[in-house]
């Protein structure tokens with residue numbers, strides 16, 4: 001289940017370091033607080049694994065970017081998220097693609113809540129077709 005336990009401490013430190021370097025603006029902080037609220041968490045320092053699951057569900061159902069997910073948990077670290085909860089989050093593989101959240105946000109740069117298939121690039125074929133085909137409807 002746990003993919004790389006020997007690195008979890010390093011990953012936690014990495015996130016903590018990232019948190020120190022960040023200066024989130026008010027807009028970000030507002031998004032964060034929406035997520036805490038939606039997940040029903042009032043005190044980050046008393047978070048449990050169940051709470052962590054809920055934050056991941058909320059992030060997963062929102063259209064959060066990788067950067068946002070990283071920033072969100074970095075801010076949580078700053079606000080005292082318990083280390084065992086952080087480790088749980090970092091080790092989680094919500095999308096079941098075999099890569100942990102930590103691997104996805106630090107190494108792959110992929111969405112930790114969506115399985116990725118990098119070999120399947122979206123086709124651009126019809127964008128050209130569409131532009132030739134516009135209609136003046138207004």
Ligand SMILES: [Ca+2]
Nearest residue numbers: 093095097099
């Ligand atoms: Ca994954």
